[in-house]
Amino acid sequence: MTEENVIKIPIDMSGTPLPEPEGCKHNERTLAECSITYLDDLHRYVLEVRAHCETCGRRFRFEKLPVAISVTQPCVDVHGYTVSLPIVPGEHREITDGLLASLRDDS
Numbered sequence: 001m002t003e004e005n006v007i008k009i010p011i012d013m014s015g016t017p018l019p020e021p022e023g024c025k026h027n028e029r030t031l032a033e034c035s036i037t038y039l040d041d042l043h044r045y046v047l048e049v050r051a052h053c054e055t056c057g058r059r060f061r062f063e064k065l066p067v068a069i070s071v072t073q074p075c076v077d078v079h080g081y082t083v084s085l086p087i088v089p090g091e092h093r094e095i096t097d098g099l100l101a102s103l104r105d106d107s
């Protein structure tokens with residue numbers, strides 16, 4: 001792989017740490033649940049994801065996503081506990097120069 005074929009993906013770790021939780025640290029047994037809904041009228045798929053701590057039952061809230069109901073953009077419900085992600089049936093895509101160029105254009 002040549003230098004020009006290397007895609008650099010930015011990693012943002014600039015957020016300040018969350019305060020130390022009291023009691024359960026929600027880090028021993030966590031579970032994510034998901035479901036896929038197919039909307040016949042729109043011919044679209046939506047993946048819904050929820051997560052919680054199995055130890056104490058506390059739900060995880062998704063942050064930094066718009067509160068909305070949408071089948072075309074990632075969003076969360078009004079409480080922030082369910083994220084909805086538009087998905088499409090995928091096919092394996094080969095890494096081609098065209099794909100690399102399009103990924104560079106998106107940055």
Ligand SMILES: [Zn+2]
Nearest residue numbers: 024026053056
């Ligand atoms: Zn917990």
